[in-house]
Amino acid sequence: MRLAFLMEFLFSMALLLCLMACQAEMKDSSTSMPLALSYWNHKLPTTPIPTLLLARLSSLQPNTSSYPNQVRIVLAKLIVYSYTASENMGNHSTTSVSSGTIFFLQKNIGIGSNFSVDMVDWKNTETLNFIPAVLANEIPFSTKNLSVSLNKLHISPDSGMALTMKQTLEICEKSTMIGESKKCVTSLESMIDYSTSQIGTNDVNVFVVNVSMVTKSGLQQYSLASIPFESKPTSRVVACHTIRYAYLVYLCHQIKDTRIYKLSLKTDEGNVAEMLSLCHEDTSQWSPEHVSFKMLHVKPGGEAICHFMPDDSIVWVAAN
Template identity: 40%
Template sequence: MGFHLPHIFAILTLAAVALANHAAQPAPQLYWNSVLPNTQMPRAISELLHPDSTNEEKSKPEIFPLANKDYLQKGYGKGKPVQKGYGKGKPVQKGYGKRSPPSDNQLLHYKELAIFFFEKDMRPGTTMKFQFPRSSNTATFLPRESAQSIPFSSNKLPEIFNHFSLKPTSVEAKTIKETIEECEAPGLKGEEKYCATSLESMVDFSTSKLGTRNVEAVSTEVLERGATMSMHNYTTMPGLKKLAGDKVVVCHKENYPYAVYFCHAIKQTAAYVLSLKGDDGEKVKAVTICHLDTSEWDPEHLSFQILNVKPGTVPICHFISTDAIAWVPKHKSA
């Protein structure tokens, strides 16, 4: 049997292209493909992957990628009020921390918005007022090896500031300090928390806490932008999907020079994906977390004031923001 050179050449060409594509992929992408081959990567993650992220200079951005401060000050931050006692999508131990309780006017404003809501509010035809802004936190992932080479500890702050060429008195340095301190703070009773400084470590933490690599990773996505960027009245559309399991790992993006995620494993929860349509035509795939047991939450928690309920009485739900990731086990095949 003779050699068919054109056929062999075609095979070798395809193999070469495949190897080139493999080499061009960033290390975090390759790790995802090897550990989670059957899990679709959400947009909130894929947008933060770049082939040149292995370049050490990429860890020293010219512009520090801080989130929109006006938005944070309004109290919505990561899909939840950041100044009014909700921490990272969980109740804080002392109501409002160092912040003052909301004024009557602020509370009235919060009650107009779907910061917290009930499970019944996700029924088709229900309307909720909210805003899903574009995230201005553009910090990208470093490969795990690069991230591990940079200190991430309050004991190493001078070294960290020097690495990023920051003055200790700068706003950026203060943000770094606050993020690290939050990551080092003790978690709530029964909470398993971790700050992932790379995509690889986020994958490892999430799959270990769920006890499986057969997982889904989902994020809130604005599928079609509306005519304006203001608050909208959204109508819940048919097609509500309840995700598997009664435990979810939620990872919220932090303000840091490179992508760092505050992750926490939350028991006794239900996660949903629902479709929303704004009054200006905006379409959103919204990921929702419902806390089924709030009996140990601080009675001063903002959610109880907004919904006028007491701890441990009813499940309380909230959206996650467009740069947060919810990890859940996949439904088992029939």
């Protein structure tokens, strides 16, 4: 009862603040495009922003009269999300071996190759937006300062969300493998800076996985119809995956000897799906117990292993 009352109160406050912010925006002619979009256009002038990323941008505009109210709305939404996510913690599904062909050998990428995939099971059911860098930078992102973050977001230290945040921070702070660089980014601006620094150029291709249009559940049989994009063997690739937190956070990493393939798959009924696959050509640093070795009957340091990218993943690579 207390949780239901709290959520109702927070939603009511968010609605009231939204109306106040909208009125302020009508009087504030300086409100323009989101800051993250301006940053994207400045840093990546030759790279169009993917539609899915554009939809995830916050409209917060610092240095405008409506900014304080907009910040309150964002924080209110995060509080509501943290409580609902804590309640549904046990219902969250993750990609598993049962989802079909997750791992496969690079040598099997060829026109006509067959894959068995349940794309519906790969859908990201939690839709969050980026928060602007100016706000993200005010919230500590470390296990050492977790209590400060929880206090700023009004999240109970005993909640399921607090535990999830702690686990995510521990993953982000975990040591990397040899030949790997990684960073958990809390804003689109941070993702842009990290990815371009790792790739070594601002002339990049950015691919976003989006399986939201796939509605048929269960394993579906697909054949490879075409390969619209294939990165060069020497290109650096940065892969970013969503990771659970109170707001949108991506874990980005750059691993040596990795290639990206954009694959156009089709079913016998003619349905077409565009998928991204990462292929790791050096697996010598992987644990011998990695599930891919058992599935494919290969050993660390042997044949190149590939896997499909789950929904909402973002891949950065130098433009060919």
